[in-house]
Amino acid sequence: MKAYVIDGDGGIDGLMLIDRDIPAPGAGEILVRLKANAINFRDLATIKNAGARGITEQRIPNSDGAGIVEEIGAGVTEFAVGDRVVGTFFQNWISGPVHEGVAASALGGAIDGLLCEYALLKETGALPIPEHLSFEEAATLPCAGLTAWNCLIESGGARSGDTALLLGTGGVSIFAQQMAAMSGIRTILTSSSDEKLSRAAALGADSLVNYRNTPDWEQAVMELTGGRGVDLVVEVGGGGTLAKSIDAVRIGGRISLVGVLTGGQIDPTPIMRKSITLQGIYVGPRDMFARMNAALTQNNIHPVIDTVVDFKNAKDAYRLMESGQHFGKIVITL
Numbered sequence: 001m002k003a004y005v006i007d008g009d010g011g012i013d014g015l016m017l018i019d020r021d022i023p024a025p026g027a028g029e030i031l032v033r034l035k036a037n038a039i040n041f042r043d044l045a046t047i048k049n050a051g052a053r054g055i056t057e058q059r060i061p062n063s064d065g066a067g068i069v070e071e072i073g074a075g076v077t078e079f080a081v082g083d084r085v086v087g088t089f090f091q092n093w094i095s096g097p098v099h100e101g102v103a104a105s106a107l108g109g110a111i112d113g114l115l116c117e118y119a120l121l122k123e124t125g126a127l128p129i130p131e132h133l134s135f136e137e138a139a140t141l142p143c144a145g146l147t148a149w150n151c152l153i154e155s156g157g158a159r160s161g162d163t164a165l166l167l168g169t170g171g172v173s174i175f176a177q178q179m180a181a182m183s184g185i186r187t188i189l190t191s192s193s194d195e196k197l198s199r200a201a202a203l204g205a206d207s208l209v210n211y212r213n214t215p216d217w218e219q220a221v222m223e224l225t226g227g228r229g230v231d232l233v234v235e236v237g238g239g240g241t242l243a244k245s246i247d248a249v250r251i252g253g254r255i256s257l258v259g260v261l262t263g264g265q266i267d268p269t270p271i272m273r274k275s276i277t278l279q280g281i282y283v284g285p286r287d288m289f290a291r292m293n294a295a296l297t298q299n300n301i302h303p304v305i306d307t308v309v310d311f312k313n314a315k316d317a318y319r320l321m322e323s324g325q326h327f328g329k330i331v332i333t334l
């Protein structure tokens with residue numbers, strides 16, 4: 001089978017397309033014929049900084065993929081040959097709080113990912129694809145989809161009538177916009193591009209701020225909330241945006257921190273003065289993924305896909321992400 005591998009610190013250009021044997025499923029494993037991958041900022045960062053991330057041997061990138069069960073190993077009862085399945089980001093996180101051992105099971109990071117024709121998944125590291133979704137759409141769910149759901153709903157605790165601040169128009173933020181709209185949560189969404197803001201408005205974003213034209217966007221957010229601040233921030237920016245997010249959240253509000261897009265330092269004092277809950281989120285467990293899928297199905301939500309590229313042109317997907325031109329998700333089809 002064909003597989004792309006990271007081999008050293010060569011970045012996108014250094015990705016190599018190689019031949020590998022199709023693996024055989026062991027007990028509790030399924031062999032999946034991949035039909036689609038979706039890429040995340042994290043996959044791009046891993047390809048560009050493999051050495052710094054502790055990757056010292058050839059590693060297949062990408063956490064997110066969907067496909068068809070080709071073969072099942074001994075003892076597998078949840079899936080049968082021919083089933084449509086999507087993998088979980090962490091192969092070892094089934095339910096409950098995050099625990100030691102979770103990070104070591106991250107696809108496309110600690111272990112081989114899914115940018116290949118066939119891959120083994122644990123039976124407990126896959127879920128059925130919601131019936132209303134294509135392989136391409138389902139492939140977008142494991143990282144960006146579940147992270148948005150966790151940030152906003154499960155750990156975020158946002159409810160109908162709350163106001164959430166969403167930063168930018170990448171994969172996580174656009175999923176968060178769709179989930180907020182289906183849940184009656186008001187959103188204030190920022191972007192560097194007026195054209196992208198218009199597209200976000202079409203998805204139901206209630207208030208829009210161009211963070212490039214409005215560098216003091218936290219003040220704009222305060223004005224849009226009548227001086228109160230938002231209930232929740234889905235923080236994808238990281239060090240460079242966190243101080244402003246702290247300013248933009250209400251007293252007693254919550255920030256779900258996932259992002260590392262920008263660097264910078266913060267003063268922790270306002271976190272205390274405003275009694276903010278600042279929580280780190282790392283994707284989420286499998287049972288949460290299943291609950292998200294049920295909600296997406298109930299609300300007939302289709303993920304927003306910007307561009308689909310063919311497997312043979314997979315490098316173009318990362319180049320597009322690097323350019324920052326995308327809105328929502330970028331998918332590779334096999």
Ligand SMILES: NC(=O)c1ccc[n+]([C@@H]2O[C@H](COP(=O)([O-])OP(=O)(O)OC[C@H]3O[C@@H](n4cnc5c(N)ncnc54)[C@H](OP(=O)(O)O)[C@@H]3O)[C@@H](O)[C@H]2O)c1
Pocket residue numbers: 039040041042143144147167168169170171172173190191192193196211236237240241257258259260261262281282283284321324325326328
């Ligand atoms: N902890 C976790 O579990 C987890 C899971 C998923 C993602 N993440 C992290 O979350 C971040 C976003 O990931 P993603 O896959 O959604 O990325 P992505 O699809 O590449 O989206 C990036 C978008 O962020 C916006 N952006 C960039 N710099 C910004 C800034 N200074 N202020 C506001 N927005 C900015 C841009 O939107 P515009 O073009 O509209 O300006 C850009 O298109 C990354 O840091 C990623 O590592 C973490």
